[in-house]
Amino acid sequence: SCASAGEYPRAxxxxxxxxxxxxxxxxxxxxxxxxxxxxxxxxxREPNLMKVVLTPGNPL
Incomplete structure (x- = not known):
């Protein structure tokens, strides 16, 4: 995300x-x-949803 773009390499x-x-x-x-x-x-803001990884094909 834009707000944390500079933190990606460290993460x-x-x-x-x-x-x-x-x-x-x-x-x-x-x-x-x-x-x-x-x-x-x-x-x-559905409860218990944090992050969703979207894949170009079928889910992993």
Whole structure:
């Protein structure tokens, strides 16, 4: 996101060293085609949604 763009290199470094775990932050992995539905849910502040990873093909 724009507000944290300068923090990506440091975050990637910490993740690669295993110093921070992001898996607990990921709510779902979904196909890109489902993106609009997930964004609606996120913008509606649906409880227990944190991050959704959208993939260009089938979910991982």
């Amino acid at each position: 990637i470094e910490l993740m690669s060293r295993g110093e921070i775990q992001v898996k607990p932050l990921i709510t779902a992995v979904a196909p890109l085609a489902e993106g609009p539905r997930w964004f609606e849910r996120l913008y509606a």
